[in-house]
Amino acid sequence: MSEEETPLPERILDGLDPEQRQAATALRGPVCILAGAGTGKTRAITHRIAYGIATGVYTPQKVLALTFTTRAANEMRNRLRVLGAEGVQARTFHSAALRQLQYFWPQAVGGSVPELVEHKARLIAQAAGAMRLSNDRATIRDLAGEVEKAKVSMLTPDTYAEAHASGARAGGRAGQGPADLPGGHDARTIARLWQTYEEIKTDRHQIDFEDVLLLTVGILEEDERIAATVREQYRHFVVDEYQDVSPLQQRLLDAWLGKRDDLCVVGDASQTIYSFTGASSRHLLDFQRRYDDATVVRLVRDYRSTPQIVDTANRLLAARRPGADSVPATWATPLTLVGQRPEGPLPSWNEYDDDQAEAQGTAVRIQDLLDDGVPPSQIAVLFRTNGQAQAYETALADAGIGFRLRGTEQFFRRPEIRQALLQIRAGANAVAPEDATEDVPGAASDTGGANAVPQTVRDMLTSLGWSPRAPRVTGAVRETWESLAALVDMTDRMAAAHDQAVRAARAAGTEGPGEFTLRHVAEDLARRAAQQDAPAVEGVTLASLHSAKGLEWDAVFLVGLTEGLMPITFAETSDEVDEERRLLYVGVTRAREHLTFSWSLSRTPGGRPNRRPSRFMAEVLPDRSSRASARRRTGSAHGAGPAASR
Known part of the structure; x- marks a missing residue:
C-alpha cells in the first residue's frame, strides 16, 4: 500500500x-505520560x-x-x-x-477589564517606600518573587504569616527566620507589604499575572x-x-x-526544579491515586543524548539517598533512561586553579569544538547562578568567540529591538504597498534584488549599535550587538529562502513568490513579537541551569561545580539538596554528544585552594580520585580526563 x-x-x-x-x-x-529527558x-x-x-x-x-x-x-x-x-x-x-477573563469579565463583573501589570517590581517598590522599607533593586526583585510564590500557593496577606510559621507554604521550612526571607524582613512585614501592594493595584484598577x-x-x-x-x-x-x-x-x-x-498530563518528577516559584510535583506524583483507572505510559528511550551521557544522568539520580529530614513522597523513583543514539565520547572533567582560569580554559575547549566543526549555536555553558556569567562573557570575548546570554530581558522588550522594529516598520510603510519595490530602499527585483533588503536592514541597524564585527567587550554593548545581529541573521535567512523559492519555481515552470521587500521583514517581526518568538542569536549560549530547561545542544559545559554552588549554599534540607541534584540532572540531559564538568579550587588567581568539588562529582565521575594531573594549553587545568561511562 x-x-x-x-x-x-x-x-x-x-x-x-x-x-x-x-x-x-x-x-x-x-x-x-511519564516522560524522561529526550x-x-x-x-x-x-x-x-x-x-x-x-x-x-x-x-x-x-x-x-x-x-x-x-x-x-x-x-x-x-x-x-x-x-x-x-x-x-x-x-x-x-x-x-487571560483570554477567558477578558471575554467573561463584562457579564461576570461588569465594567472594563483591569489593566494587566506585566512587571510587579515597580509597584512592590512603591509599597516598600510607603512602609519605609529598603527598596534596593535586588531586594525588590526578591520581594516580588516571594509575593508571586505566596499567591500561586493560594495564600493571602492574612494567611501568609501563619502559613510561613507552620511551614505550610509550598517548599518552605517551618520556623524560618527573617534571614531566610527577602531583605531580612519577617513574615508579618512581608504580609503588610503584600497587602499594600494589593491596595495600590486596586486603586489603579490593575491586576498582575497571578490575579489573572x-x-x-x-x-x-x-x-x-x-x-x-x-x-x-x-x-x-x-x-x-x-x-x-x-x-x-x-x-x-x-x-x-x-x-x-x-x-x-505529561511530566517527569526528576525534572522538578522550580519549587522556589511555587511549582510542585505533588500533583504528578498523586495522579494515579487521584485517578485509579488512569492509563500510565513510561517513555524511557532517550533519543537526544549518547549512551555515555544517558548513563551519567542515570547514575546521578540513582545515587540519591534519603535524609533523616526528607519529606515522604517528594522524591519519585527515577525513570531509567535507555540511550538510543550511537556511542559518543565519554563525558570529561577539568579542575582549575581559579575562576578566571576555569573561564579561560572553557573558552579554549570551546574553540577546539568550533575548529572541529561544531556550530557555536550548538554549544552552551551552564552555571548555577547568573552572577557566574561575567567571567565567561569576558573569556569568550577575549577569545573572539560570539556568545548570547539567555535568561535576561525578553528579546522583544529590549530597547534596541523596539527601536529597530520602529525603524524597519517606518521604512516599510514609507510608500504604498504597490509602490514598495520602486521606492523603498532595499526592495527586491526579479533579478535577485532580495539581496538588497538585508543590506538595507544592516544600514538601519548600524545607528543602533550593529557593526559587521562583534565588539570585543562585554556587558550592555555586547548584548545590544548580539540582539541586532539576530535581526540581521533573520533577514539573511528570509532573503535566502525567498531566492530559493524563486529558483525552484523557475525550474518547475510555475509562478514563484512575489517580490521580497522590507515589508516582509516588518511583517515577520510583528508576527514574532506578538508570539514572543525571538529569532535565534548565533553564538555560544551562556545560561543558568534553570533557564536551560527545555533546551538542548550538541555540547554542554557544566561549570562552577563546587560545594556552595552545586548544591547551592542555601540548600540546607535534604529535600532542597534533592532539588539541586535534579537541577544538575537537567543540565546533564541538555547535552547531545559532548559533556564537560569543571570546577575551580579558588575564587581568585593566587587565592587559597580551599574549595571542594561538588559532592555530586564523586557520583558521576568515579575515576576522578585516581586521576593524573595534566596541564592543558591554559597552563592551569588539571585532570582533564573522561568520566567512566559504564
Missing part, C-alpha cells in the same frame, strides 16, 4: 516507538492530539493543550499544523486564563453558567511539564475540568 493509500490515522502513528504509540492511542479518560514527549502528545482528531474522537476546537512557555506553545502549534491538526488551542496557563488565574478561578467557581460555557468549549485537556504546576494552576485546571476526566 502506498503512502497516499495508507489511512491518515496510521500515517500519524508511523515512526512512533511502542511507548509513544501507546501514549498516542490512549485517547479517553485520564492519561499520565524521550520525545512533545512528539508523543502532538501525535496523540492529531490521532484523536484524525479518528474523530476529538474536535480540534475543543482541545486545550497547556504549556508553561510561549516558546513551547508555539512549537506545539507548529507541530500540530504539520500533522494537519490545526484549530487546537495550544496556550500557556496565563494566556488561556485567581480571578478566572473565582468566576468559574462562582458562576455556573460561565463554567458550563467554558466546559462545553473545551472537552479534552493536555498539560505538558505537569511536574511544574502550582496549586493555583491545578485549581484552575480543576475548574476547567469540572467532574470530567478527559485529561492527559
